[in-house]
Amino acid sequence: MVEKSERLDDIEFNIQFTKKALDFIRSKGLKKPSIMINIDYIRTRCCVTPRLVVDLADTVDAGENFLKIETSAGIPIYVRRELIDTVGGNKRSFDIDTTGSWRLERLRAKGFKSNLLTPAHRYLSL
Secondary structure (H helix, E strand, O other), rough: OOEEEEOOOOOOEEEEEHHHHHHHHHHOOOOOEEEEEEEEEEEEEOEEEEEEEEEOOOHHHHOOOOEEEOOOOOOOOEEHHHHHOOOOOOEEEEEEEEEEHHHHEEOOOOOOOOHHOOOOHHHHOO
């Protein structure tokens, strides 16, 4: 695991990549890989439920809604600002891992608590 603690806007982050996640990222052959952690919403009959989305890209042009976190692995992570509060504690930590297998393998971020999003997010009408 690669660990990095970064202090941005008075928030300290501890980010860990599993070896499997680093191998997955390297296998994509990107020149400047970066990770974007965003929120998406799934609509059902009764409500809208938040879902965490982790994307891997060659370069990311994130706007001011995202906080850039540099890691010791050399892979910057862009986290949507409204998600920062869902990573609890004074020292906010989360893990980058993979899920699925073969063609369905993708990155995932563990440590975010979607239930801490404001209740209004759960019942938006889109």
